[in-house]
Amino acid sequence: MPEKAIFISHSSKDYEIAKRICDVFEENGLGCWIAPRDIPYGAEWAETIVRGIRTSSIMLVLITEHSVASKHVIREIHSAVRNDVRVLYVRLDSAPLSDGLAYYLDVLQEIDIDLASDRCDEELLRLTAYVKTCLSGFPEGGTAGRSRPRLSSGQVEISGVRVSREPAAGEDAFSDMMRGLLRKLR
Numbered sequence: 001m002p003e004k005a006i007f008i009s010h011s012s013k014d015y016e017i018a019k020r021i022c023d024v025f026e027e028n029g030l031g032c033w034i035a036p037r038d039i040p041y042g043a044e045w046a047e048t049i050v051r052g053i054r055t056s057s058i059m060l061v062l063i064t065e066h067s068v069a070s071k072h073v074i075r076e077i078h079s080a081v082r083n084d085v086r087v088l089y090v091r092l093d094s095a096p097l098s099d100g101l102a103y104y105l106d107v108l109q110e111i112d113i114d115l116a117s118d119r120c121d122e123e124l125l126r127l128t129a130y131v132k133t134c135l136s137g138f139p140e141g142g143t144a145g146r147s148r149p150r151l152s153s154g155q156v157e158i159s160g161v162r163v164s165r166e167p168a169a170g171e172d173a174f175s176d177m178m179r180g181l182l183r184k185l186r
Contacts, residue, residue: 004033005135007056007085009076011066012036017092017115018062024124030131049076054083057135061087061105065095074100086134090127 006025010018012035022032033052039045053059059080067073080087081104090111097105111130113123 004031004038004052004055005057006030006032006131007053007059007076007080008032008034008062009059009067009073009080010034010062011064011070011073013066014062014064014092017064020115021060021062021090021124021127024121025128025131028125028128028132030128030135050079053079053085056080056085058086058088058131060131061089061101063089063091063095063097063101063105064093068095068098068101071100074098074104077101077104088131088134 008018008022015036018034019037022034022037025032033056035045035049035052038052039048053076059076061067061073061077077087087104087108088111089105089108090113092113092115111127113127114120117123
């Protein structure tokens with residue numbers, strides 16, 4: 001796995017949110033590439049960003065009212081697709097996808113996280129576990145030749161850590177949906 005396996009695509013207006021997600025990932029062993037932190041002083045931005053995308057395994061696109069209006073986010077997604085980098089996206093507010101973003105993202109499963117929720121930290125950890133699952137067993141670089149990891153019933157082992165959670169009251173429908181998704185991944 002590359003040192004910075006996750007490229008975080010975001011609007012510069014959302015840097016604090018992107019950095020929060022980056023910090024959670026890195027605290028849990030996932031190396032991230034994020035602008036402007038990973039652009040050396042005096043470097044050519046476009047060239048450095050494309051290199052960051054090309055050497056990542058996954059691009060995580062943060063969808064907000066700012067990113068849906070950003071031409072740079074669309075360019076980054078286009079670069080990821082051209083370089084065979086897997087794209088995941090997280091909706092952080094209710095902003096509708098622009099036509100350009102919809103072109104790339106409508107075919108993908110949407111991940112929703114409410115940053116104002118008291119469950120936000122739990123959701124970020126679940127996202128981290130999911131990204132680790134996506135990365136397990138993947139060779140460096142693009143997605144060519146990658147296969148989905150096999151998941152055991154009721155638990156997932158990610159980098160030697162068993163991840164499981166008993167559903168809280170009222171989560172039966174959510175638990176059923178997650179079990180269905182896990183079955184599809186097998």
